[in-house]
Amino acid sequence: MARQAVKHRDVDWDFADLGMKETQASTHFFHHWTAKFIPQIPRRLIEMYARPGDVVLDPFMGCGTTLVEAARLGHDTWGTDINPLAVKIARAKTAGIRHKVVGEFIEWLDEAAGRPERHLARSRHLFDGSDEWFREDVARAIKAILNRARRLGGNTRNFVEVGLSDLLKGMSNARMDRTMPTLPDSPRYRDKKHYHRPVDNDTREVNVFARVRAQLRRMEHALREFRDEATGSAAPVQHDARRLCSLGRTAQVAITSPPYWSAQNYQKLHSLSFRTLGLKEPGRAEIGRRAHDYLPDMGSVVEQLTQVLDGYFALVIGESQDGIHEAVRDQCLSAGMRLVDTSTRRLSNQAFFAKAVKRELVYVFACSR
Numbered sequence: 001m002a003r004q005a006v007k008h009r010d011v012d013w014d015f016a017d018l019g020m021k022e023t024q025a026s027t028h029f030f031h032h033w034t035a036k037f038i039p040q041i042p043r044r045l046i047e048m049y050a051r052p053g054d055v056v057l058d059p060f061m062g063c064g065t066t067l068v069e070a071a072r073l074g075h076d077t078w079g080t081d082i083n084p085l086a087v088k089i090a091r092a093k094t095a096g097i098r099h100k101v102v103g104e105f106i107e108w109l110d111e112a113a114g115r116p117e118r119h120l121a122r123s124r125h126l127f128d129g130s131d132e133w134f135r136e137d138v139a140r141a142i143k144a145i146l147n148r149a150r151r152l153g154g155n156t157r158n159f160v161e162v163g164l165s166d167l168l169k170g171m172s173n174a175r176m177d178r179t180m181p182t183l184p185d186s187p188r189y190r191d192k193k194h195y196h197r198p199v200d201n202d203t204r205e206v207n208v209f210a211r212v213r214a215q216l217r218r219m220e221h222a223l224r225e226f227r228d229e230a231t232g233s234a235a236p237v238q239h240d241a242r243r244l245c246s247l248g249r250t251a252q253v254a255i256t257s258p259p260y261w262s263a264q265n266y267q268k269l270h271s272l273s274f275r276t277l278g279l280k281e282p283g284r285a286e287i288g289r290r291a292h293d294y295l296p297d298m299g300s301v302v303e304q305l306t307q308v309l310d311g312y313f314a315l316v317i318g319e320s321q322d323g324i325h326e327a328v329r330d331q332c333l334s335a336g337m338r339l340v341d342t343s344t345r346r347l348s349n350q351a352f353f354a355k356a357v358k359r360e361l362v363y364v365f366a367c368s369r
């Protein structure tokens with residue numbers, strides 16, 4: 001079994017001084033994902049609990065933060081998420097691509113950015129109702145990029161789609177000051193989040209080709225560095241964590257932050273990406289949609305973990321008034337795990353949760369099959 005080198009109380013878990021440079025390092029900036037880990041948390045837990053050669057698992061991997069850090073630290077790693085967009089992002093952040101082909105794609109975007117009108121697709125249709133969300137020139141440029149990306153196939157196509165997806169909301173008519181995609185009452189409005197800046201959706205500059213080019217350039221560079229550095233392999237899988245065992249994989253260290261009961265609706269938050277990329281929504285398989293299923297669902301995941309894991313399980317969970325964090329901790333104990341350490345962290349650098357959840361608990365259990 002892995003060894004815990006340092007007691008939790010001897011280290012600072014708040015990471016309050018970190019800026020974007022640190023939290024968005026490596027491939028972590030590829031795509032936003034609500035309630036994602038700051039990478040320093042899984043990194044520290046891996047350093048504390050994993051021995052060389054240990055496999056690291058994240059059953060609720062989201063956009064793959066744990067997988068990126070585990071692979072960077074030399075561990076083979078796998079993760080599951082029910083959400084197809086999460087899996088696409090985790091794959092884009094870790095999987096090898098054809099760099100030459102992406103380079104050529106970027107050259108094409110460069111040319112198209114200089115003369116957008118020549119490169120627009122004929123159709124502006126992205127999904128039913130997309131005309132409301134995207135101005136015609138914007139929609140036709142997005143369509144042109146998607147059409148061209150379709151020819152690439154595999155991880156390379158996925159990489160380009162993820163780069164585009166991250167920019168969709170900012171290029172759409174959605175209000176800039178809302179996290180959830182929301183259309184303004186009028187094309188002209190004040191963006192309350194950014195100093196009451198006036199916005200005019202009919203006339204504002206949106207060079208889709210230039211924006212995607214800049215994003216892909218950064219991503220390509222970061223992925224190259226990640227692949228040079230990461231000696232571990234990463235396998236993000238679209239799968240239900242309540243059925244972990246059916247994958248036939250095992251691990252020595254699991255690190256996760258579970259979905260919170262009714263805290264987010266990832267499908268709505270990412271609805272523009274889902275619809276533009278034609279992804280199937282996970283619907284009820286997503287844990288947290290219905291309050292009364294939350295604890296039974298989490299109980300199933302914990303039970304499955306005891307069958308695939310032989311080592312340590314780190315559970316990073318928001319402190320809630322209704323004591324859900326303690327209920328999940330108790331499920332782990334009832335499943336035969338042994339609590340080896342606990343710490344509390346203040347959520348100063350996570351904008352979304354700082355509002356609803358002030359503190360997070362990091363519970364670490366020893367778990368043997």
Ligand SMILES: C[S@@+](CC[C@H](N)C(=O)[O-])C[C@H]1O[C@@H](n2cnc3c(N)ncnc32)[C@H](O)[C@@H]1O
Nearest residue numbers: 036037060062063065081082083240241286287
């Ligand atoms: C708090 S987020 C995890 C974020 C992650 N730590 C990261 O850094 O991106 C919880 C995740 O659980 C996923 N999830 C919800 N129900 C699931 C299920 N039944 N099986 C697997 N994943 C699920 C959600 O899609 C979401 O991405």
